[in-house]
Amino acid sequence: MASLSSPLRVCRGILKELRASMGTSYKQSLAYNYTLDQFRKNKVTGERYCRAQREAEHDSHTYLCLLTATRHHLALHQLYHGKGERSIEQSADMVGLRLPTQPGGKGWEK
């Protein structure tokens, strides 16, 4: 099971996610600058198998996964579970009843 994202794709993915979650000011955010910085720093390495580079790549994949999954999770939550509770009027309406009204108030309201 090989992972198919090159570092460039992962970097672009992370920046896209940051833009999606933060809006237009994402370029000034800490994460934006840090991500670009890290990707630039880790580009050049002389060794053929660099454990630190492999771990850094894994971390970048993990962070991308975190951002994407959080966004999707919130979207699904908003879509399916975000409605909150019904008000008392709506609940009564569902079974065909109406709430009692007392013109003039109940006496203890100011």
Next chain:
Amino acid sequence: MLRSLVRLQSHVRKPLSKVCPGSQPPLYSTAASGTSERRKFYQDVSISQGEGGVFEINLDRRKLKTPGGKLFTVPNEALAIAVATEWDAQRDTLKFYSMHLTTLCNTALDNPTQRNKDQMISAALKFLETDTVCYRVDEPHALVELQKNEWDPVLHWIENRYNVTIGSSSNILGPEIPEQTKDTVRQHLKSYNFWSLTGLEYVITQLKSVVLSLAMIDTHLSVEQAVLLSRLEEEYQIQSWGNVEWAHDYDTYELRARTAAGVLFVHLSSESSTVKRKLMQD
């Protein structure tokens, strides 16, 4: 067979692309709901370095504190930036259930269950006895094959990597883990510091598997792969019976987010990076 599972997953993810969070006007009043969400009370999020080289998060002018009242400190900059990003990504209301890294840091700092390293290691080892990857079914046959093809390679890998024996069994009691395996794993777990161990235990609890967690920490598996392997039976049933977005996808994304946060937490808490500049030789 796994590729068709992955293809099926990516196929049903299409409806989400049309949804942007916040575009739905609330039909019912959320003020009447039982869970009162806190409004976002700050504009800017920044980090600063405190005493002892630890990093703190600032919301506007105020320093972030843990639920236990302590000052929220993080040992390294990368984790601080990630936590700050979580807070920065909140709109209108604070959704704490989506801020996984913050929650992990709070747990590590407050230690609400008052546990030390050894207790956490013992808890993790207990999970090994009923590890998902070792617990096999007898039927249906297709699922048995799937489990063998997907889980056996990971088992072999971890057995080679740590020089241990972990069998798999379809017995209701689970596999017999020899004492030597437990000792080896215990020694390995002892090498992690308290923060990393908090993260690792979190991941193990989410995935219900020590093997998959260790494979991820050692960068053998990606988060998506590990989550898929952890939910193998569910994915198999989804392929037979169909996908329900508001349950299956919801669970998958939540599990991925939590696992990714845990793995990142472990890596960031246990690493120390230095930049060495080598002269270019041409």
